Amino acid sequence: MVTDRRVEDQLRELAPQVLGALVRRFGHFDACEDAVQEALLAAATQWPAHGAPDNPRAWLITVASRRLTDQLRSDSARRRREDLDAVRDVPFTSVVTDPADGQAPNHDDTLTLLFLCCHPALSAASQLALTLRAVGGLTTAEIATAFLVPETTMGQRISRAKQSIKAAAAPFTLPPPDERDDRLRVVLHVLYLIFNEGYTTSSGPHLQRADLTAEAIRLTRQVHRLLPENGEVAGLLALMLLTDAHRAARTRADGALIPLAEQDRTLWDARLTAEGTALISASLANTQLGPYQLQAAIAAVHNEAASAEDTDWPQILALYDLLERVTPNPMVTLNRAVAVAEVHGPQAALEVIARLDSDERINAHHRLEAARGHFLEMAGQRDAAREAFRRAARRTTSIPEQRYLEGRAARLSPVAPEQA
Amino acid sequence: MKYMLLIYGNEALWSSFSQEDFQQTIAETDAQLAELAKSGELVGAYGVGDQVLAKQVHVDNGVPAVTDGPYIETKEYLGSFTIVDVESLDRALEIAAKNPFARVGQVEVRPLMHEAAVDV
Numbered sequence: 001m002v003t004d005r006r007v008e009d010q011l012r013e014l015a016p017q018v019l020g021a022l023v024r025r026f027g028h029f030d031a032c033e034d035a036v037q038e039a040l041l042a043a044a045t046q047w048p049a050h051g052a053p054d055n056p057r058a059w060l061i062t063v064a065s066r067r068l069t070d071q072l073r074s075d076s077a078r079r080r081r082e083d084l085d086a087v088r089d090v091p092f093t094s095v096v097t098d099p100a101d102g103q104a105p106n107h108d109d110t111l112t113l114l115f116l117c118c119h120p121a122l123s124a125a126s127q128l129a130l131t132l133r134a135v136g137g138l139t140t141a142e143i144a145t146a147f148l149v150p151e152t153t154m155g156q157r158i159s160r161a162k163q164s165i166k167a168a169a170a171p172f173t174l175p176p177p178d179e180r181d182d183r184l185r186v187v188l189h190v191l192y193l194i195f196n197e198g199y200t201t202s203s204g205p206h207l208q209r210a211d212l213t214a215e216a217i218r219l220t221r222q223v224h225r226l227l228p229e230n231g232e233v234a235g236l237l238a239l240m241l242l243t244d245a246h247r248a249a250r251t252r253a254d255g256a257l258i259p260l261a262e263q264d265r266t267l268w269d270a271r272l273t274a275e276g277t278a279l280i281s282a283s284l285a286n287t288q289l290g291p292y293q294l295q296a297a298i299a300a301v302h303n304e305a306a307s308a309e310d311t312d313w314p315q316i317l318a319l320y321d322l323l324e325r326v327t328p329n330p331m332v333t334l335n336r337a338v339a340v341a342e343v344h345g346p347q348a349a350l351e352v353i354a355r356l357d358s359d360e361r362i363n364a365h366h367r368l369e370a371a372r373g374h375f376l377e378m379a380g381q382r383d384a385a386r387e388a389f390r391r392a393a394r395r396t397t398s399i400p401e402q403r404y405l406e407g408r409a410a411r412l413s414p415v416a417p418e419q420a
Numbered sequence: 421m422k423y424m425l426l427i428y429g430n431e432a433l434w435s436s437f438s439q440e441d442f443q444q445t446i447a448e449t450d451a452q453l454a455e456l457a458k459s460g461e462l463v464g465a466y467g468v469g470d471q472v473l474a475k476q477v478h479v480d481n482g483v484p485a486v487t488d489g490p491y492i493e494t495k496e497y498l499g500s501f502t503i504v505d506v507e508s509l510d511r512a513l514e515i516a517a518k519n520p521f522a523r524v525g526q527v528e529v530r531p532l533m534h535e536a537a538v539d540v
Contacts, residue, residue, distance in 0.1 A: 123507050126460070148422075148534075149463055149505050157460025200536040255535075397531045 007047045010056060011040050012218070015137030018060045020109020022068060023172045029116065030162035031071055032064070033134050039064035040137055110135060111226045112174055114219075117161075118187045121168040126161035127190045128197070133158055136215050146197070146212050184227075188236050188292065191220050195240050199247075200398075213244060231287025234279050235296045241276035242299035245269040257404045261308040273303040294323040313342035330362035334371055346378035366395035370405060377412065386412040422463060422505045422532040423512040427521045428496040436524075448520040456504060456515065463503040471497055503532070 015036060022032040039060045043052075053059040117131040129147075132138045138146075144154035175183045198212025220237045227233050249267035250258055280296040287293075298319045305311040320336035333356060341349035353371055356362050373388035389409035393402050437445065456462035476489045502519075506512050509531075516527040 125505070125507055129460075147505070152457070153460055153463055153505065155460075156458055160458065160460050197536070397533050399533050399535055402533070 007044065011043055012137040014057055014060055015040060016110040016113050016135045017057060017108060018064055019134055020113055021061050022064055026068060030166055031068055033162060035064040035068035035071060038067045108226060110222050112172060114187045115175055115183050116165060116170055118190045119165055119168060119170050120186060121164045122161050126157055128193055129154060129157050130161040131190055135219060188232060191216050192236060199243065216240060231283045232290040232292045234283035235290060235293030238276040238280035238296035239292055239299055241272045242296060242303050245272035245303060255400055257400050260302060276300060291323060291327045294319055294326065313339055317343050330356050330359050334367060337371060341375050341378060346375040349375045366392040369395060373408060382412045422503060424530050424532055425502045425516050426528040427499045429499045429525060430496050433525060445520045452518055461504050461506050463505050465502040467500040468498050
């Protein structure tokens, strides 16, 4: 069945609102979540054929409530328990016309749901999966496809995640103010991971995964709409937009990677760059600096350069210096070394990364060897550079990256002896 | 991140198990797989048929030739493999350590190649 694209977008938009309304009314996050999924599926089947109802949100809430009461009733009958009687007495209309509900779309449970799905009791993989289902409105099958695992595996992961939330007795409210910053950091990290998961596979045989990028941007936009004053939310959204602007230029037709310096910049999406740059400029001027804002600022400097040669490397280096101070970690140091190479030359960059050789968090990582290869090549040490690229290629598990690194090594091969 | 856990062995190893030990090992393996399925980490687990059932395919000038084999003396061959999708290498190693075959031989843990690439 082909679902109308507009219906699908509308359903995804409504999914967290409907789920929020149900959970606030009935509790039972896990059961409500199942009921909302069923209502979404029913809508996806019926609306394109018969047209959307006048009040789509109320329709979904009514159908989901019915499914929920059916389910809870049969559960309670099976277990011979009477504790769900209260649920039976709630007329559907009282859910639809719940006072807090009347204010929609201004009143929105999306944020509360995000906090719940990104609960610290869950593993990162579970946080991602549950966020995509409960807040993103994706089906288990779609999420399973996106992560290349069987549907049963993803189904279990989501069901386990819901059990963990139940076990943690997490309330359906925003976290208390003193925890909110930490919890928001987890939410933003989950959105960032969803974006990366989609962005890093925007080519090759898994084209559908690109949808995750759009989904991450959509969800981050919602968080930005709900927390417009938060600089890190704005920074993350800007970072996603500025990165996504490269999409059309970053891979060849065969899926091979094209590094930033070699991309055809006329293919970059100017609209995304403009939006991302405006967001990050406003945010830098108004709020406290954080790692997403700094990464977005770096991305904005790259995006505004008409050619790789025009890149303002001193500014990028200054931003990396700040980033390393805010979030010291070896991956930031490695990225900073690239800017060092451009500003102070390859020898200085090699000295920066030499310090990482004893850092266990990164010394077996392919990107350290790839960077070393790059700096050695800049320094004219072709043999050593080739060896570094070969080591990097062996250490990566990414197929496109391996192909790219093998290519860099091959480019540095000694001239083949003439055949006899 | 997906990892493949490979268990190698040979006739000598398989037949060194008493009937009782073998049942016990199977029960432990089943219990572990059930646990991994429940946590949403199991992608698949497969026992590999005996070597006598193996076939070799070679294409010569576009003509495929199928032979029985391998008859090359191999000290150890693949007995089974499990694919898991887990949070980290540490978690994959922890799963490998719980496999009963890790006590009698070794469980090899290898990352699976994927289509994802970081931005360059």
